Amino acid sequence: MSTLSPARRGSAISGLGHALPHRIVTNAELEAKLDTDDTWIVARTGIAERRILDGEVLLDLAITAASRALRRAELTAAQIDLIVVATMTAPDRCPSLAARLGAALGVSAPAVFDLNAACAGFSHALAVADHAITCGAAGHALVVGADAMSDVLDWSDRTTAILMADGAGAVVVSATDRPGIAPVVWGSDPALADLITISAPDHRFRQQGPSVFRWAITRAQHVARAALERAGTTAADLVGFVPHQANLRIITAVADQLGIPHERTAREVAVLGNASAATIPLALSRLVERGEIAAGPVLLLGFGGGFSYSGQVVQLRAASAA
Ligand code: UT7
Numbered sequence: 001m002s003t004l005s006p007a008r009r010g011s012a013i014s015g016l017g018h019a020l021p022h023r024i025v026t027n028a029e030l031e032a033k034l035d036t037d038d039t040w041i042v043a044r045t046g047i048a049e050r051r052i053l054d055g056e057v058l059l060d061l062a063i064t065a066a067s068r069a070l071r072r073a074e075l076t077a078a079q080i081d082l083i084v085v086a087t088m089t090a091p092d093r094c095p096s097l098a099a100r101l102g103a104a105l106g107v108s109a110p111a112v113f114d115l116n117a118a119c120a121g122f123s124h125a126l127a128v129a130d131h132a133i134t135c136g137a138a139g140h141a142l143v144v145g146a147d148a149m150s151d152v153l154d155w156s157d158r159t160t161a162i163l164m165a166d167g168a169g170a171v172v173v174s175a176t177d178r179p180g181i182a183p184v185v186w187g188s189d190p191a192l193a194d195l196i197t198i199s200a201p202d203h204r205f206r207q208q209g210p211s212v213f214r215w216a217i218t219r220a221q222h223v224a225r226a227a228l229e230r231a232g233t234t235a236a237d238l239v240g241f242v243p244h245q246a247n248l249r250i251i252t253a254v255a256d257q258l259g260i261p262h263e264r265t266a267r268e269v270a271v272l273g274n275a276s277a278a279t280i281p282l283a284l285s286r287l288v289e290r291g292e293i294a295a296g297p298v299l300l301l302g303f304g305g306g307f308s309y310s311g312q313v314v315q316l317r318a319a320s321a322a
Helices: 027-031 038-045 058-073 097-105 118-134 209-218 220-231 248-258 276-289
Strands: 010-019 024-026 049-051 082-086 111-115 140-148 166-176 185-188 196-199 204-207 240-243 296-304 308-316
Touching: 010 058, 010 118, 010 276, 010 308, 024 027, 027 038, 038 248, 058 097, 058 140, 058 166, 058 276, 082 097, 082 118, 097 111, 097 140, 111 118, 118 140, 118 166, 118 185, 118 276, 118 296, 118 308, 140 276, 166 276, 185 220, 209 220, 209 248, 209 296, 220 248, 220 296, 220 308, 240 248, 240 276, 276 296
Parallel strands: 082 111, 082 140, 240 296
Antiparallel strands: 010 166, 024 049, 140 166, 185 308, 196 204, 296 308
C-alpha cells in the first residue's frame, strides 16, 4: 500500500525512454501483399516504414521503455508507487498491462491500471499521474504509452494496414516544487464516437479516415491553443511540438496553423507509423535522445478513438531521455 505523501505544488517528467520492435516493415513489403504502392503511401501519409512486433510481445517493449525512463530519472523500480499504461491493445482484459509491468519490474505495491483513450491516451495518463502526485496520492509515477496495433489490424485492408504500427514510450513523473506539467485540456466529441472502432464482430481496427483527417486539420489546433493558454505560454516559446503521429500531412498542417516551425515539430511517423497511444512518448523520447528537443516547454497533443482529444505543455529539463 502506498503511503500518502504531503500534497505538492506539482510534478514534472524526470526520465524518458522508448522501445521499438526490431522488425521494420517497408512500403515495398506492403506493396507485395496489398493493392497499394509506395508513392501513394508516402504522398498521403508521409510514412516510409513502420515497426511491427515479431517474436517479442507488447509487455517486452513496455518493460524496456520503462526501465530506460527509470534509469534516466535515476530511480529504482522500488521508488515507483503508481503505474498507468495508456493502451487499447493490452493482451489480457485482466490483469492490466500496468499490473504485468509492475510485476516484471519488481515494484512492490504500486497502484496499477490501464487507461484507454485510444490515440489520445498518453496525454490523459500523464494528466492522471500529475493529478495523483499533486494531491499527494503518489510520489513517483511511471506513465507508459504502449500499443500493438498489429494485433488488431485487418491485414487485408489497405486503408489501415499501411498506417498502423507497434511501440512503447515511457516517462517517469516525479513530485516537484515547481510544476512541470501544465493543466491538461481534455475532452471528446460523442457524435464522432464511431469514427474509429475495434468492435464486434471481428474486433479489427477500422476508421473513417477522411472524417478523422478533417477533424484533425480543423479542430486539433483549438485544443493546442487552449493547452498553450492554460500553460500561460505561446507557440513561439515552445522548444518542441509533439502531436500524435498519425499522418505527416496532419502534423504539418497543425504545426503551420499554430506557427510552429517544422524543425521543432516531431515527424517520427515517417519511420515509425502510427503506434496509437505510444506515438507521443516514443517521439518525445527519440527527439530528446537525438538532441532535437532541448530543455524547455514542449506541447503534446493527442486525438483519436472516442472521439477523444487531450493536450498539455510539459516543461522538459535537461538530460531526461534514454
Ligand atoms: O490514430 C488514429 C487517428 N487516425 C488518423 O489520424 C487518420 C486520419 N486520416 C488519414 O490519415 C487519411 O484519411 C488516410 C491516410 C487514412 C487516407 O488518406 P486520404 O487522402 O483521406 O484518402 P481517401 O481515404 O480519401 O482515399 C482516396 C483514394 C480512394 O480511392 P478512390 O475512391 O478515390 O478511387 C481510396 O480507395 O485512395 C484509395 N486508397 C488507397 N490507394 C492506394 C485508400 N487507401 C489506399 C492505399 N493505397 N493504401
